[in-house]
Amino acid sequence: MEERKVFLNTHTNLLELEEHMYPLVDVDSPNTFQNLFRYDQIPKIAFNDRIVPHHMPDEIWLTDTTFRDGQQSRAPYTTEQIVTIYDYLHKLGGPNGKIKQSEFFLYSKKDRDAVYKCLEKGYKFPEVTSWIRASKKDFELVKNIGLKETGILVSCSDYHIFYKLKMTRKEALEHYLSVVRECMETGIRPRCHLEDITRSDIYGFVIPFCVELMKLREEYQIPVKVRVCDTLGYGVNYPGAVIPRSIPGIIYGLMTHAGVPSELIEFHGHNDFYKAVNNSTTAWLYGSSGVNCSLFGIGERTGNTPLEAMVFEYAQLRGTLDGMDTTVITELVEYYEKELGYRAPSRTPFVGKNFNVTRAGIHADGMLKNEEIYNIFDTDKFLNRPALVSVSNTSGTAGIAYWINTYYKLPPKRQVDKSSVLVQEIKKWVDKEYEDGRITVLTDDELVAKINNVCGNLHIEL
Incomplete structure (x- = not known):
């Protein structure tokens, strides 16, 4: 019987024994692994605990x-x-x-x-x-x-x-x-x-x-x-x-x-x-x-x-x-939306409209204090997508101002604060929405429509 060769694996630097060759196994009937893939059952994941190395x-x-x-x-x-x-x-x-x-x-x-x-x-x-x-x-x-x-x-x-x-x-x-x-x-x-x-x-x-x-x-x-x-x-x-x-x-x-x-x-x-x-x-x-x-x-x-x-x-x-260059991912998202009419589901990681939007009130409070608490990484740096906080009855004027500044990507000199007339008007509208029985967060489209309306009435330009 011919002995198998011992050789050095240059990736692991370990001596290994040459494996047997595996000839074709021709069969008369197909092996469709019915023990794993019965069509009338959910496929099974079986184990034999044979571990292979990274x-x-x-x-x-x-x-x-x-x-x-x-x-x-x-x-x-x-x-x-x-x-x-x-x-x-x-x-x-x-x-x-x-x-x-x-x-x-x-x-x-x-x-x-x-x-x-x-x-x-x-x-x-x-x-x-x-x-x-x-x-x-x-x-x-x-x-x-x-x-x-x-x-x-x-x-x-x-x-x-x-x-x-x-x-x-x-x-x-x-x-x-x-x-x-x-x-x-x-x-x-x-x-x-x-x-x-x-x-x-x-x-x-x-x-x-x-x-x-x-x-x-x-x-x-x-x-x-x-x-x-x-x-x-x-x-x-x-x-x-x-x-x-x-x-x-x-x-x-x-x-x-x-x-x-x-x-x-x-x-x-x-x-x-x-x-x-x-x-x-x-x-x-x-x-x-x-x-x-x-x-x-x-x-x-x-x-x-x-x-x-x-x-x-x-x-x-x-x-x-x-x-x-990961910022190109966002450019591609915008291209697909504008030119191809394709929009990824809103919660899709990295590309969805809401992938880095915080909605829960207690989470939003943390985001306003330090966005690292609830954002996966600096999404503004890597994707030109600043972290957003959804507006609800718990957002307050600070949360509304944060939303406007980040959604519209306003430069520091043009950013609004909680004392802004625009922010105060939006806050009144938000409060009225929840006084009338609303229980869900406000969508981006709703906020944009209201902001456009208020800006038009007050002759404000963002």
Whole structure:
């Protein structure tokens, strides 16, 4: 029996024993993990307490799918809108290119025109990449446009292999490898989208397939990227959870058993079970350099991992924004509202209208004394969104003055105080509202309408 090699892991500086190779496990009937995914039951999260180590890569980054997955759940963007949003992504990613890539469709003239115009910008980041069908004709299209990387769909669960493709695992593996080889023959870097990985046989199909991808990488000396697609949001980040639902387990398997390096692993999450952000962060922690996101989480069904969320996850993990300009997030919010008619739900973190608005009376009192008490960080500095306090019967003239100054972003010389005529008039109106039986806080729209009315009557200009 051949002895396994002992080698030094340069990331952990520990000696490790070479793992056994995992051959393809071809099966006559699909393994759809009915013990976990009975369709007439809520999916189960099972544990075997097999813990894998953290393995944060030396460098981590974001990639963007706003123009691909993000367009599958809304009206298509116009060419001009795509180019404008691409400009914003470039600015948001900063000089270090922390938003490394953005993927585009190529099938319509509108999308191709957008690709050409984005390429004309000459930005190094985000790199323009594509998503295509697995065909020679599409590979030539990518090559003719001048793109260096494209995504290819390689569905990996038996649900897809047996029921959608009508193939066996061996047939699917051979078909996928022939398609990837065809792509590499044109000199294009393939990005293999492992669709539905959280319902797949990780060691019976995914690992053997990725081992073969790494062989192609060596043969052609072209990087082969592996995108871990949690297509239905089944992934979990709990230590000791069983695969295929365990994101740590999947990332560990790809690195340790398939030999995929961190810089070629990218996680793509969906939010069906509210876990897209946590799973994306977990992918970083366990070895994936990339996480794939969409602006405001706009994507199929419940959406993708919100790009803006991962910007702040990055900062929390690394202790720095590495040059990312977070104020661009607010510029994008305003652009989407004005140009696209899209408004994020008001309580959405970082982008919702009320994400940093304090409504409870006792909380508002604390905010007026020191906003650090109830604001997550200096939202004015990082998002050009000063903390606001809602106006109610407990706000008083000081609270009303604070609301006016912050909502209208008045400079110090133009700010109102509690003795202002405007503030006094608004206070009278607020008191009357609650004397007449009101029990809810006043909305921004109500306050703006009343302030406009009072300013008009008193010939005051804010």
